[in-house]
Amino acid sequence: MKGFRIYLLTSLIVAVYGRPQGEKEIKIVSQTNEISPEGGYEWSYETENGIKAQETGTLKKGKGGPDGEDAVVAQGSFSYTDKEGNQISVVYVADDEGGFQPQGAHLPTPPPIPPNIQKALDWIASQPSTTERAGRRRK
Numbered sequence: 001m002k003g004f005r006i007y008l009l010t011s012l013i014v015a016v017y018g019r020p021q022g023e024k025e026i027k028i029v030s031q032t033n034e035i036s037p038e039g040g041y042e043w044s045y046e047t048e049n050g051i052k053a054q055e056t057g058t059l060k061k062g063k064g065g066p067d068g069e070d071a072v073v074a075q076g077s078f079s080y081t082d083k084e085g086n087q088i089s090v091v092y093v094a095d096d097e098g099g100f101q102p103q104g105a106h107l108p109t110p111p112p113i114p115p116n117i118q119k120a121l122d123w124i125a126s127q128p129s130t131t132e133r134a135g136r137r138r139k
Helices: 004-019 115-126 129-139
Strands: 028-035 042-048 052-060 071-081 086-097 099-103
Touching: none
Parallel strands: none
Antiparallel strands: 028 042, 042 052, 052 071, 071 086, 086 099
16 A cells, blocks of 8 residues: 555656646647557547647568568658747658658758769669679689
8 A cells, every 4th residue: 555655646746747837738639549450550649739640550461581570561640830830740651661751841851962973873783782793603
């Protein structure tokens, strides 16, 4: 019982003092969360101050072998208004091959690749791999 009282007291202290003072509590106006037996899922939420987020995930079966593990492929979006009043929106895909790939008008983009560099990269990509070259020498 003593442990419960300490837990209760700690919870009350966190509830009262854990949130920065002077900030208003933001309520969730809608929320969903579904998990399928096959490994997929869907979730979403929206808050009263306009924050919205949603994501869908599906299980991608591996191809056998040591590196052929199952992976979750996710796609989703989120949006909110920043302190300056700008609407921030991000759409993304995340998987085992490309990682997290966000898109949004506010995200920085790399400069274009200079033509000479692109030509060199294309040439390198067209060359056989070192494994292929090593195999040719052994014949």
